[in-house]
Amino acid sequence: xxxxxxxxxxxxxxxxxxxxxxxxxxxxxxxxxxxxxxxxxxxxxxxxxxxxxxxxxxxxxxxxxxxxxxxxxxxxxxxxxxxxxxxxxxxxxxxxxxxxxxxxxxxxxxxxxxxxxxxxxxxxxxxxxxxxxxxxxxxxxxxxxxxxxxxxxxxxxxxxxxxxxxxxxxxxxxxxxxxxxxxxxxxxxxxxxxxxxxxxxxxxxxxxxxxxxxxxxxxxxxxxxxxxxxxxxxxxxxxxxxxxxxxxxxxxxxxxxxxxxxxxxxxxxxxxxxxxxxxxxxxxxxxxxxxxxxxxxxxxxxxxxxxxxxxxxxxxxxxxxxxxxxxxxxxxxxxxxxxxxxxxxxxxxxxxxxxxxxxxxxxxxxxxxxxxxxxxxxxxxxxxxxxxxxxxxxxxxxxxxxxxxxxxxxxxxxxxxxxxxxxxxxxxxxxxxxxxxxxxxxxxxxxxxxxxxxxxxxxxxxxxxxxxxxxxxxxxxxxxxxxxxxxxxxxxxxxxxxxxxxxxxxxxxxxxxxxxxxxxxxxxxxxxxxxxxxxxxxxxxxxxxxxxxxxxxxxxxxxxxxxxxxxxxxxxxxxxxxxxxxxxxxxxxxxxxxxxxxxxxxxxxxxxxxxxxxxxxxxxxxxxxxxxxxxxxxxxxxxxxxxxxxxxxxxxxxxxxxxxxxxxxxxxxxxxxxxxxxxxxxxxxxxxxxxxxxxxxxxxxxxxxxxxxxxxxxx
Numbered sequence: 001x002x003x004x005x006x007x008x009x010x011x012x013x014x015x016x017x018x019x020x021x022x023x024x025x026x027x028x029x030x031x032x033x034x035x036x037x038x039x040x041x042x043x044x045x046x047x048x049x050x051x052x053x054x055x056x057x058x059x060x061x062x063x064x065x066x067x068x069x070x071x072x073x074x075x076x077x078x079x080x081x082x083x084x085x086x087x088x089x090x091x092x093x094x095x096x097x098x099x100x101x102x103x104x105x106x107x108x109x110x111x112x113x114x115x116x117x118x119x120x121x122x123x124x125x126x127x128x129x130x131x132x133x134x135x136x137x138x139x140x141x142x143x144x145x146x147x148x149x150x151x152x153x154x155x156x157x158x159x160x161x162x163x164x165x166x167x168x169x170x171x172x173x174x175x176x177x178x179x180x181x182x183x184x185x186x187x188x189x190x191x192x193x194x195x196x197x198x199x200x201x202x203x204x205x206x207x208x209x210x211x212x213x214x215x216x217x218x219x220x221x222x223x224x225x226x227x228x229x230x231x232x233x234x235x236x237x238x239x240x241x242x243x244x245x246x247x248x249x250x251x252x253x254x255x256x257x258x259x260x261x262x263x264x265x266x267x268x269x270x271x272x273x274x275x276x277x278x279x280x281x282x283x284x285x286x287x288x289x290x291x292x293x294x295x296x297x298x299x300x301x302x303x304x305x306x307x308x309x310x311x312x313x314x315x316x317x318x319x320x321x322x323x324x325x326x327x328x329x330x331x332x333x334x335x336x337x338x339x340x341x342x343x344x345x346x347x348x349x350x351x352x353x354x355x356x357x358x359x360x361x362x363x364x365x366x367x368x369x370x371x372x373x374x375x376x377x378x379x380x381x382x383x384x385x386x387x388x389x390x391x392x393x394x395x396x397x398x399x400x401x402x403x404x405x406x407x408x409x410x411x412x413x414x415x416x417x418x419x420x421x422x423x424x425x426x427x428x429x430x431x432x433x434x435x436x437x438x439x440x441x442x443x444x445x446x447x448x449x450x451x452x453x454x455x456x457x458x459x460x461x462x463x464x465x466x467x468x469x470x471x472x473x474x475x476x477x478x479x480x481x482x483x484x485x486x487x488x489x490x491x492x493x494x495x496x497x498x499x500x501x502x503x504x505x506x507x508x509x510x511x512x513x514x515x516x517x518x519x520x521x522x523x524x525x526x527x528x529x530x531x532x533x534x535x536x537x538x539x540x541x542x543x544x545x546x547x548x549x550x551x552x553x554x555x556x557x558x559x560x561x562x563x564x565x566x567x568x569x570x571x572x573x574x575x576x577x578x579x580x581x582x583x584x585x586x587x588x589x590x591x592x593x594x595x596x597x598x599x600x601x602x603x604x605x606x607x608x609x610x611x612x613x614x615x616x617x618x619x620x621x622x623x624x625x626x627x628x629x630x631x632x633x634x635x636x637x638x639x640x641x642x643x644x645x646x647x648x649x650x651x652x653x654x655x656x657x658x659x660x661x662x663x664x665x666x667x668x669x670x671x672x673x674x675x676x677x678x679x680x681x682x683x684x685x686x687x688x689x690x691x692x693x694x695x696x697x698x699x700x701x702x703x704x705x706x707x708x709x710x711x712x713x714x715x
Contacts (some may be wrong), residue, residue: 013055013078016086018048019064023093023624031066031091047117049086054179064089068637104178105203105223107212107361107394107403108436115215116436116446116474118484118528118545120145120204129620129628131196132658132667132709135240135248136269138202139191141673142222144616144634146575146590147206148543151698153188153502153608155684155694155701156319157337160191161499164206165547166571166596166610167219170498171490171522173212175223179365181311181345183216184495185370185384185413188502191343192222193289194311196239199223199267207547208524209567210490211470212450214409214430218490218522227260228307229254229297233715240709243703244284245272248709261307273325273480276703279679280689283701285337293339295347306350313343327336332377334690337505342370358395364388373505381423382415421511426493426639429453440475446486454493458519460553466491466519480533487525492517495532500557503694510561515554515600518564525550538582545575556600569607571596589620606640609696611649613637628658639698647698650676665711675704 019031027048034041035052037060044050052062055077064072069091101112101121112121122130122141125450134140143150146559152160152170161169173188181192202224209217233255240248244567247270254263267289274284295309318325320336345367353359369384392405409428414420434448450468457464470488477483494517496509528545552571555562580587582690592614596607614637620630637649641652653674678684678699685692 001496013057013080014051014082015052015055015062015076015078015080017050018062018086018091019044019050019066019089020048021093022090023097026071026178028066028091031064031069033089034063034065034686035060036063054296056630057267064091066091069093070539089115089163091219099199103203104201104225105175105209105212105221107178107392107405107434108396108401110396110401114252114438114444114483115472115483116444117209118207118472118473118486118526119203120206122202124200127196127199127202129630129656129658131199131238132240132665132670133656133671133707135197135238135250135653135709136195136246138194138196138224138269138565139203141196142191144632145204146577146592146614146616147547147594148204149611149614150191151499152697153703154319154337155697156335157285157317157339158192158283158287158319159188159317161187161502161503161695162191162222163610165549165573166594167549167551167569168499168600170219170495171216171492171520171551173209173213173217174219175221176311177226177347177349178223179347180213180386180388180409181347181365181367182413183386185382185497186386187344187497188365189315189339189371192317193291193315193341193343195248195250195265195267195269195291196265196295197236198227198252199224200227204287206545207526207549208470208488208490208522209436210468211432211488212403214428214450214492215450215454215466215493215519218520218524218548223456225293227252227254227263229263231256231713235713235714235715237714238709239712240707242705242707244274244276244705246270246274246284246707248589251601256297259299261299263295263297265293267291273322273604275678276701277321277679280321281685281692282319282322282325283677283679283703287315287316287317287324287636289313289315289317303353306348309347310351311343311345311347313341315341315343315440317341318682332398332689335376335692338373338374340372342368343639344368349689357397358393359392360391363530372555375505375507376663378507380419382413382419384411384413386411392508393652399438402434403434406431417504422496422506424495424512425456425516425615428453428493444474446472446474447657450466452491454519456514459513460518461690481529481531483529485527487523489552490522490524490631492520492522494555494562496562498555501562502555512562518553520551520554520564520586521710522549522551523562538580541577541579542553542574543576543577545577546573549570552597565598566602567598567600569596569598571607584622585619586620586622588616588620589612590616601616608640608642609698611637611698613649625660627660628656629639630656632656636699639700641696643695647678647696648681650699651675652700665712666709666711667711668706670704670706672702673706674701677703686703 031044033050059077130141206220238250250267269286269289273286292311297307308358317339323333348364350362366387373380387410390407411426413421430452432450436446437510438444448470452466472486475483526547531542553564554569556565578589596610615635618632622628632654652672655670
């Protein structure tokens, strides 16, 4: 027995390694080493060291893993001779959308993979690529995402809104750092007045998100997350010129000291009046825009921190007859559209950390928006003052997370004569609670409940109250397959400010009496399945989403007056996303099928301006911090127009080449270089040139556009 015990003891081996980042050579605490067939595993200590014990003689595969890194495998034959120094194992960090992503929109700052709510995120690397393609706004950034369609609302001024899963823009929310800065009247120019240089992440929730964000998030939301100062200071300048007479100049500065930090973002965007191929009306309006966004960060101590920011924007946007903009007005050439807007807002955020698991957060924004819209025969001038205040308590436990809070929205609009009757006052006070319960390693459920009180109340509200439940579940079927399924209720208070009123410049609109109009209410369901695996040298991620939303009592425009339709609006469809990363090569494929229909007065009609099929493809080759080249293609299917005709399907293609040095980037980009233009396929207006009636805009108007730019990084 003694001899047998000695033999067994000698057959048990130890294996020591230190796990490091392949790029930075820094150790990775918490990384794991696993011998699956022996059920042996260990985690790295703070020095990155791992010791595997009790390994019998033989040949075994050891897998080394860490969140945010590609898996590394090594075959080792035991017994093995090791020196006193452990063997070094290097893990390659993942990049792009496959990297470790922390989500802020759900309030809990959790890893994307652990959240039952389906959230999509564009991290910093993806934004850098999109920002060089179109540095002046986020129109392209949103329009290239599956399930999102950017709808141009003016044929000559370039204004646009975005739609999620076939629903009108009034059913979506655009947030910045979790605060609603672009709602109602101020939302019409929002996509064109946000530059991406100071963004570190963009998060999407498709489907009902009303539990945390209240009315208006029926179709989903987009949350723009701003950069924050880091230990290393940053000073970046971006200059860009395009062939459509556009110029973009942006600057971002950030620095952090012991108790204070700051970021300062400034931007100037200019465009000359541009009408390709001698078309009559501008595809790109004459524009001058200035913006500044300074922020002050305070790190009081280990438990208290916060920031305060100011956002100010001025824009003069003038489109119309190219002859008018060139100063050649006569009896025929008279038409123009002018938008002069001032946007000013403040943002405040403060966090008090109670202990390692819980904290209290306070946020506030106050916004002022002044817009003066003019055509040759009339003008519409209005001012919107709004505010949002929220306080919430967040608890992050090992198995249970809680978010409990209350918020208050105020929205006041005053319009000048003769449209003063379009003004309104709307206040909403809400309370919400959300619980995430991790039952085990493979199942989590997130449930939420919100109660809103609106004043004035809509016609169908009892005492002004609306109750909104929501539930989502995350199921990890195995190490490669996960699924999310859920749904919830939503609502939108009646408003005249939407895509239709924007398209007609608010002319002839009749006032909306909220107390005599029903709120638009909805139920939404969605489910997806996600496959993620390492196949040879490739990391493959495939996501299949199914969605369904029904909106009751939707507002429709009848004889210049918005009224509740007798029926409902239904949208359903699928989104397919495939991402493949092989070393320096990245491949992305996306497909969206959307079927949106109106069920009004027992008659079924397709929703206008909603393409049933959209396809996107993107291939990128990138050597980190050295070189990037990519080509992309998009297909937008045919869609029903409001005049009963059908807009044709079309393809667009883009190309980007970027060379990076330590302090200098040079990039050239071509968009729509096959010159797909709606004006090539027919007239975009009816009636005389002096007073045109514009048709729906469903395809690009500017045609092929190329831009050349530089990014200078001094810090």
